[in-house]
Amino acid sequence: AGSVExxxxxxxxxxxxxxxxxxxxxxPEGDRMVVADGxxxxxxxxxxxxxxxxxxxxTLAPSEPFRSPSCVSWAPGGGLHVAVADTLNRxxxxxxxxxxxxxxxxxxxxxxxxxG
Numbered sequence: 001a002g003s004v005e006x007x008x009x010x011x012x013x014x015x016x017x018x019x020x021x022x023x024x025x026x027x028p029e030g031d032r033m034v035v036a037d038g039x040x041x042x043x044x045x046x047x048x049x050x051x052x053x054x055x056x057x058x059t060l061a062p063s064e065p066f067r068s069p070s071c072v073s074w075a076p077g078g079g080l081h082v083a084v085a086d087t088l089n090r091x092x093x094x095x096x097x098x099x100x101x102x103x104x105x106x107x108x109x110x111x112x113x114x115x116g
Contacts, residue, residue, distance in 0.1 A: 016057035027079040036069040
């Protein structure tokens with residue numbers, strides 16, 4: 001999806017722009033795809049439910065201050081949530097796809113490891 005020129009633009013898949021997409025994940029139904037758009041600090045959604053010619057790209061949780069998201073995965077349970085490795089914020093977050101709500105699942109912003 002998208003233009004060959006880097007940038008940040010939502011819209012029809014053929015016109016959308018990305019900057020260093022790092023990871024993709026398809027929904028359990030296979031009709032949507034999320035992209036970790038690393039250098040734009042965004043998580044993007046490609047909606048294929050209307051077919052490829054009308055597929056739309058949108059930014060999930062556009063006001064969330066992601067920093068270099070590097071991995072995305074649809075969470076179990078019917079394609080309602082996407083887990084995101086928010087790399088430079090040192091957190092794992094969960095996005096509710098339909099609302100754009102974001103919660104932090106793990107991480108406190110500091111490097112290292114700790115169970116708990």
